[in-house]
Amino acid sequence: MVQAPPLMKANAFSGQVIQQGATGDDVIELQARLQYIGFYKGKIDGVFGWGTYWALRNFQQKFGLEIDGLAGATTKDKLASATRYDEGYVKQQIRSGKAFTYYGGAKKSDQGSAAPPPANNQGEKTPPQAVNVPAGYSQNDIELMANAVHGEARGEPYEGMVAVASVILNRVESPAFPDSVSGVIFEPRAFTAVADGQIWLTPDETSKQAVIDAINGWDPSGNALYYFNPNTATSPWIWTRPQIKQIGEHIFCK
Numbered sequence: 001m002v003q004a005p006p007l008m009k010a011n012a013f014s015g016q017v018i019q020q021g022a023t024g025d026d027v028i029e030l031q032a033r034l035q036y037i038g039f040y041k042g043k044i045d046g047v048f049g050w051g052t053y054w055a056l057r058n059f060q061q062k063f064g065l066e067i068d069g070l071a072g073a074t075t076k077d078k079l080a081s082a083t084r085y086d087e088g089y090v091k092q093q094i095r096s097g098k099a100f101t102y103y104g105g106a107k108k109s110d111q112g113s114a115a116p117p118p119a120n121n122q123g124e125k126t127p128p129q130a131v132n133v134p135a136g137y138s139q140n141d142i143e144l145m146a147n148a149v150h151g152e153a154r155g156e157p158y159e160g161m162v163a164v165a166s167v168i169l170n171r172v173e174s175p176a177f178p179d180s181v182s183g184v185i186f187e188p189r190a191f192t193a194v195a196d197g198q199i200w201l202t203p204d205e206t207s208k209q210a211v212i213d214a215i216n217g218w219d220p221s222g223n224a225l226y227y228f229n230p231n232t233a234t235s236p237w238i239w240t241r242p243q244i245k246q247i248g249e250h251i252f253c254k
Helices: 025-036 050-062 073-082 087-095 139-153 158-173 181-185 205-215 236-240
Strands: 226-228 243-247 250-253
Touching: 025 050, 025 073, 025 087, 050 073, 139 158, 139 181, 139 205, 158 181, 158 205, 158 226, 158 243, 158 250
Parallel strands: none
Antiparallel strands: 226 250, 243 250
């Protein structure tokens, strides 16, 4: 597997502990990053009120952090590694006077929301991709899933790449998992590529096409909710799941 590039932290927050009552750029970044992975639903306005407070606590709980509603060094580092922040795009929306309440991946039911172009870890916009986005999914959903498929399944047969994308979609539809693409992918300990940073490798066109095929209805996994590599799996629990099939190096299971 290709070694993931180190995550860049230089543009992630200032050194202050961000807490309720704070205002300014750090709060804008905090709200945007929390919204990117579905925790914050309010307006990105740079004011740390109760909505931001509870969103931050929920994030801390989900990621196994101390639940104190304060954005200290550990919480900010986790946010920086689990999300992206396009400062220029966010502040442009705020300056334009728009009621800016959307940044990042959408739930399938949130049709019509306009996602920003994803940014790389240096804050630069990624060039837009020429792709027809299926109804119910944002461009950000497509890009994020492509990153996940590339990080998890590059080198696998194409069918296996589509199957990995299908597992993500099957989890979105399952009541046992988060109901958004970003929520599923960034659920703690759900995907190795998130844990080791390889999700931020640039996906190839094959990974993107695999996502489109999965969204359009091809599910080679057989409605699987899990998959694992039997040669590297360390969890005894995963072997207890009812197995459906093996594609390449991955076993897909219920």
